[in-house]
Amino acid sequence: MLRRTLAGVVTFALMGGGLLAAAPAAIAAESTEYVADITTIAEPPNDEAESEVYNEWHFGPGSGRGGANEVVQQPNGFTVDAGAQIQILKGNGNDAVSPFPNDGDLADPVSIADLAAGLDIVASDAANITYQIPVFYTTNPDDEVYSFTTLRQPVGGGSWVSSKAIGTDIDANQPYTLDAIVAALGDDAHPIAAGFLVYGPSADVLVSSFTANGVTTHFYPEPGAATNSGSGEEVFVHSDEIRPNAESYDGWHEETASNDAALGSFGSVAGEGEDEFLGLQVTGKSQLIYGYDEDKRPANSLSQILDGGFTVNHQAITEDYNLQTQIPIVFYREGMIGQQFTTLRTPIPADGVVSPAAQWQTSRAIGDIPANGSASLAEILDALGNYEVLGHGFTVDSGQVLIESVSFNGYEHVFTQDATVPDDGDDDGNGEGDGPGEDEGDGSGDENGGGTGEENGSGDGSGEGTDNGASEGNNGDKLPNTGMDPTIALAAFGLLAAGGAALAVSRRFAR
Numbered sequence: 001m002l003r004r005t006l007a008g009v010v011t012f013a014l015m016g017g018g019l020l021a022a023a024p025a026a027i028a029a030e031s032t033e034y035v036a037d038i039t040t041i042a043e044p045p046n047d048e049a050e051s052e053v054y055n056e057w058h059f060g061p062g063s064g065r066g067g068a069n070e071v072v073q074q075p076n077g078f079t080v081d082a083g084a085q086i087q088i089l090k091g092n093g094n095d096a097v098s099p100f101p102n103d104g105d106l107a108d109p110v111s112i113a114d115l116a117a118g119l120d121i122v123a124s125d126a127a128n129i130t131y132q133i134p135v136f137y138t139t140n141p142d143d144e145v146y147s148f149t150t151l152r153q154p155v156g157g158g159s160w161v162s163s164k165a166i167g168t169d170i171d172a173n174q175p176y177t178l179d180a181i182v183a184a185l186g187d188d189a190h191p192i193a194a195g196f197l198v199y200g201p202s203a204d205v206l207v208s209s210f211t212a213n214g215v216t217t218h219f220y221p222e223p224g225a226a227t228n229s230g231s232g233e234e235v236f237v238h239s240d241e242i243r244p245n246a247e248s249y250d251g252w253h254e255e256t257a258s259n260d261a262a263l264g265s266f267g268s269v270a271g272e273g274e275d276e277f278l279g280l281q282v283t284g285k286s287q288l289i290y291g292y293d294e295d296k297r298p299a300n301s302l303s304q305i306l307d308g309g310f311t312v313n314h315q316a317i318t319e320d321y322n323l324q325t326q327i328p329i330v331f332y333r334e335g336m337i338g339q340q341f342t343t344l345r346t347p348i349p350a351d352g353v354v355s356p357a358a359q360w361q362t363s364r365a366i367g368d369i370p371a372n373g374s375a376s377l378a379e380i381l382d383a384l385g386n387y388e389v390l391g392h393g394f395t396v397d398s399g400q401v402l403i404e405s406v407s408f409n410g411y412e413h414v415f416t417q418d419a420t421v422p423d424d425g426d427d428d429g430n431g432e433g434d435g436p437g438e439d440e441g442d443g444s445g446d447e448n449g450g451g452t453g454e455e456n457g458s459g460d461g462s463g464e465g466t467d468n469g470a471s472e473g474n475n476g477d478k479l480p481n482t483g484m485d486p487t488i489a490l491a492a493f494g495l496l497a498a499g500g501a502a503l504a505v506s507r508r509f510a511r
Helices: 047-052 112-117 178-185 302-307 377-384 486-510
Strands: 012-015 018-021 031-034 071-074 077-080 085-091 120-123 129-138 147-154 188-191 193-199 205-212 215-218 234-236 251-254 265-270 277-283 286-291 310-316 323-332 340-345 360-362 386-389 391-396 400-408 411-414
Touching: 085 129, 112 129, 112 147, 112 178, 112 188, 120 129, 147 178, 193 205, 265 286, 277 286, 286 323, 302 377, 302 386, 310 323, 340 377, 360 377, 377 386, 391 400
Parallel strands: 031 215, 234 411
Antiparallel strands: 012 018, 071 077, 077 205, 085 193, 120 205, 129 147, 129 188, 129 193, 205 215, 251 286, 265 277, 277 400, 286 391, 310 400, 323 340, 323 386, 323 391, 340 360, 400 411
16 A cells, blocks of 8 residues: 655745745756646545556545645646645656566666655745655565555655654654665665645645656646737827826826825927927836736747847936836746736836846845846846736836837837928919019019919919928028928929929010
8 A cells, every 4th residue: 555745845035025935955957847737637536546647646645635626726836725635746657666676677766865855846835845755665585565655854854754664773753864764774665756745734835846856847837938019010109198097007007106206297298390299208207108908918028029129219308317117027936826016127228229138127026036136137037937028118217308219029109200291282383472473474483582482383473372381582491392202302393493494485485
């Protein structure tokens, strides 16, 4: 009959108001696997049924132990209900070998000592978790079957115990060094599985991953990556379109609380022309974010997105402005119950181009990275675990700055807009000019006169021109508003002038 229990080592740090599981303290994992839904693993009702599923992940049977009914699958592991007792383990194939001699028969030749040294678990609270190493052994060459015991150690370290007495040297459930237990087991002893037991926690406990013999098993779906880029279309944004709070997250909005005494202001700066805007002037403290629809959030892809560029074109109005990126993120870190939130920031240089290689800050503590501490992007993303990007934007802590455009992941938002040019000229050239035309009425206006020529320069010489880009003397200092490419407009304007002159000559000959 196979009986199992457990024990282990996890390092914890008190950060951000809660216990967070730190990076594994044991040997590094050599490979990774995922169990997408813990409630679907085998749940044998007894030891005999367990033997059939022993070498896959399964709940261990036993009096008082629960199974799928005592756990809840989460995005970053599974939670065990307060007061519950569950045992989870996976065999290594060594349960099928025969006693003496077993050289070459073991499916996994790992020693008990090496297996114990590499055990690790990431959980929200280790106080009620033990590692487990089920062992087959015999000290008698005449034995036809192996004896069974389970070696266990509390997560966090301490002495080891054996669930059964071993000879006369080791009593059941009494503390010993692992070396002493291994010596008592003799030469024909080998681990047949590894796992852990969660027993009677005072509150729900999250178990995210378990490492044994170089394999780390994550108890959640394998994270996928998605950039969910924007269309790349340039979109003008007026300050009237920026909501004053985050009650609705999608689109541009202000995230600085309305009761924050330092809350500043923002507004579109109008130019001289009709519907002309020079940019978005931000004064004082402001955190402006463009939030995404929930189904458009990039997942686990920030590094790739930033490689594609993040630019905030701007002009300083005062020297003391402090402009930084704002990238809000929700994440599910191993060992932390529930969804977490942080914002990633880095200063935006004068040219507006954000470098992924810059040092970044996180607004919340993440693992060993303190709140507002600096780290590389790779270090932060590694600490986050599974994450989604909620939006992008910028923050101004003080001073005054003019924002011209923001470009990020295919979202091209501009806060500038050229003036609208009224189309009030006469297309056929018969508009009336307000200056004197030539006697012959060639419509070109007096070459050195101060009158305004009609849009295409072919007015009747006596009327009032309506050209919005009026020519002053020597045909003025700018081209009429043709709506053409400047090069084409110049050529066309020359041809029209030549045509006007030819018409005047023909009139003179006609006289």
